[in-house]
Amino acid sequence: MITLQQRTIAHFDLDCFFVSVECQRDNRLSGKPLLVGGSSDRAVVAACSYEARRYGIHSAMPMKTALRLCPHAIVRSGDMELYSAKSREITEMIAGKAPLYEKSSIDEFYLDLSGMDKFFGSLKWTTALRKSIIRESGLPISFGLASNKLISKVATDEAKPNGQLEILFGEEKTFLAPLAVEKIPMVGRETGAQLRRRGVETVKTLSEVPISLLEAWMGKNGIALWRKANGIDESPVVPFYEQKSISTESTFPADTIDMQFLHAELVRMTEKIAFELRQQNKLTGCITLKLRYSDFETVTKQMSIPYSCSDHILLEKVKELFKKLYDRRLLVRLIGVRFSHLVQGNYQISLFDDKQEMIALYQAIDQIKNRFGWEYLMKGTNVIPPGKKDTVVKKDILPYFK
Template identity: 75%
Template sequence: MLLDGQRTIAHFDLDCFFVSVECLKDNSLKGKPLLVGGKSDRAVVAACSYEARTFGIHSAMPMKMALRLCPHAIIRGGDFDEYTHFSREVTDIIAGSAPLYEKSSIDEFYLDLTGMDKYFGSLKWTSELRQQIMKKTQLPISLGLASNKMVSKVATNEAKPNGQLSIPFGQEKGFLAPMSVEKIPMVGKETAAQLRRRGVETVRTLSEIPVGLLEAWLGKNGISLWNKANGIDESPVVPYHEQKSISTENTFPTDTIDLGFIHSELVRMTEKIGFELRSQNRLTGCVTVKIRYSDFETVTKQLSIPYTSSDHVLLEKVKELFHRLYDRRLLIRLIGVRFSHLVSGNYQISLFDDTEDMISLYQAIDSIKSQFGWQYLMRGSSSAGKHEQQLQPYQKETMIMHKRYPKY
């Protein structure tokens, strides 16, 4: 019987996604300590196998340090085209079956199955969907089923690797109680350390602390933590639509054929929405460029790409599309750039061949843009036609960074 307010939420998570795809491509890698990432001394680990984790290796760790912990680890450079392909294949399978689903990242999905127990039985249905995904993709995937998103995600983590776990309605608090506070989603090292300094080590202890006291300790985050510790999460499953996009366009004061100027505008526009993409912690899987000629004919061309939010990757695709699209040699009235097929995700995971320096550079640039505005720091190429002596200090600094990091 479905009680008032009772929901049924499933969480699917592809286990060690990048590693699993690499093992699918090369079966000899199974059961071995495998690292996915760049191979230089200053590269970082994008993903690692369970066997590698036993040595203390984790994602975002410098590759050099990972190899000290496990000298015999195998390194694969990463194939984001393949990862994107499999992510979309799983998305298509879920979209063809689920009444309502959310793609929360490249390898995670939430499904709202509320009311389905009246007809099929949610656990049976999700188990069959999981088997279907594994059969069609040959990839391991774990499943958690509960009354809300947070508990279902924790259940999935407990079911890994390649398992499933269902938490009956009303048993959420008891399920979470014996766990360490770090098991609660979004509890990082700093928050966990603050709680442990106050003697709070388990979710049970956290759930018993007065919510007002937690708020005094941690601010609004304290209220959220109290709810999570008590198995409460009202956040909805947000319907996934590939059509969601971030875009910008510019109508020129005077129609132009100055390709140097147009190129600089493409750089400026791509940087603008690239920063917006990273600010929302999203990746794009499709780039579109739009041209409107002086006779008002409007043409567009789009390209599906591996999920990314890295400016140097996006700029390459935007330029490629523009040169493929611009074939009339007429004056241009307007240009536009759009990123679509958005998924949640951190841009660092696409930087397989980049170093700690490159990641730090992106973080520093985004930090400056967050404080002062996206337009404060731009590539020197977005100021085409200006002599270097006429550039603003931040533009000169960008040119210096570009010389040091040519890929950027």
């Protein structure tokens, strides 16, 4: 039986994924400072090339600021449909060869190779897989190989661009020790600055801070940080097909054919679970719509979509599915919406053509929903459910995303 200490975990990460896809589409962009995002002054940078990063540019930076730092940068609008297709292409390559894998984001994967050393040699096998992906997809990809997910991810970051790095069992703390504290996942700019103000600049120093002191500084996050600094991570590789889906359905008090009501329900349910997606920092790549007619016949239809968690994008797709699915013109008893093929990510990557105001709007909406409940703020639709004419409907619903 394989124990946690005996595990072998590979972390694969497609280098500058959106940028690499754009360079593959137009090789004249290779080696140049490239920004992927909206072209207006008020848009944001969704991704940038290594050449652009040398000017201090980073993702989520206002496009206007990025172009001020690098006036000669090339801007390309994002193509989430193409990026999603490329992501699925890489996923199929990994799925066809890996014994167990987790798709943790649109461009990152964890593979559990525990026990493979007895047959192939994990490093040899992983190197061969990386070469195969590069050859077949034409995209650069890096990997880290270690005893847990944390170390393999940090190793991948150190191996970039387009490289590989193995950290042998027992050498985890030695590998982490000289790295800056910001190299540890979950240590962002604010946490890093807080640690540096206290004289903690390297992972080695962080690992030596008493856990009780870190807890006093940062609460429960301090305990998690201490564990990471000491290379401890027992989290399992979660098989991709077991990734949680998010769904909701509604059985109506009375069967109905009222299109206005049905569309309003679609809006309500889509907004509800889209908010759950953003709460979990996830994107969906597949939507399933379910209808049950008055004669109890149940039908479903699904479609793959560019990865997203944005209300206005998902609503458009849900309504498109409903239009294709509802063809019997019978009374409807139940309707359901499900998001699956979930990966980690946030709404910024699907808003290439939107301005800062759109991202700020989503953040403001989610802050209100977090405080008062998801149903407090929704797309403007005042409807009364069939059979409930006496129902009082909230009048403080704010219309948005017209």
